[in-house]
Amino acid sequence: xxxxKRLIIRILIAVILAxxxxxxxxxxxxxxxxxxxxxxxxxxxxxxxxxxLKKIIIGYNSLDFVEACIAGSAYFLFSLLVLFTKNLxxxxxxxxxxxxxxxxxxxxxxxIIILIIILLEMGKNWFDLIHLIFWWxxxxxxxxxxxxxxTKKFKxxxxxxxxxxxxxxxxxxxx
Numbered sequence: 001x002x003x004x005k006r007l008i009i010r011i012l013i014a015v016i017l018a019x020x021x022x023x024x025x026x027x028x029x030x031x032x033x034x035x036x037x038x039x040x041x042x043x044x045x046x047x048x049x050x051x052x053l054k055k056i057i058i059g060y061n062s063l064d065f066v067e068a069c070i071a072g073s074a075y076f077l078f079s080l081l082v083l084f085t086k087n088l089x090x091x092x093x094x095x096x097x098x099x100x101x102x103x104x105x106x107x108x109x110x111x112i113i114i115l116i117i118i119l120l121e122m123g124k125n126w127f128d129l130i131h132l133i134f135w136w137x138x139x140x141x142x143x144x145x146x147x148x149x150x151t152k153k154f155k156x157x158x159x160x161x162x163x164x165x166x167x168x169x170x171x172x173x174x175x
Contacts, residue, residue: 003167007168010083013083014079014080014083017076017083021072024070024072024075024076025067025070025072028070028071028075029051029054029065029070030051032069032108032109033051033054033056033065036056036112036113036116037049039113040116046058056116059120061119063119068135070108071104074108074139075104075105078100078146078147079097084160084161085156085158085159085160085163086163086164086167087163088156092156095154096154099150100146100147100150103149103150104143111134114130115127115131
């Protein structure tokens with residue numbers, strides 16, 4: 001298939017993912033709540049998951065899981081990085097997305113568990129402080145680290161967006 005056709009298909013898939021953005025939350029919210037609740041119970045906390053209200057209740061603490069807690073935008077961003085990386089091919093793209101989602105999901109679950117334990121054991125002030133540190137600094141850096149790690153693991157030499165723009169400009173120049 002010609003390069004331009006593949007690029008158009010990748011752009012169309014990105015548009016479809018953007019239009020279906022809410023599905024990231026529909027898929028990952030119950031999975032995230034369930035696994036976080038499972039681990040909290042494993043650690044001895046009496047966690048009650050309310051999937052319909054998207055919350056976990058532990059004692060007098062009712063923890064609401066808003067969309068930002070689920071990290072749907074992180075999965076979307078990672079998907080876009082993969083889609084806008086030139087010359088990956090379907091198989092490599094699916095592997096990248098699979099590994100990326102698994103790494104982001106695992107870290108997000110770990111982050112949530114740590115924050116809940118901090119809230120329960122150290123109080124709201126420590127929770128708020130560490131939550132903001134995660135929110136402002138760690139999240140974006142972690143996605144970058146996952147991307148760099150996977151590009152090295154899969155020996156990817158192209159740069160998202162830049163490589164496509166470079167290729168398109170090269171095609172426009174007369175030889």
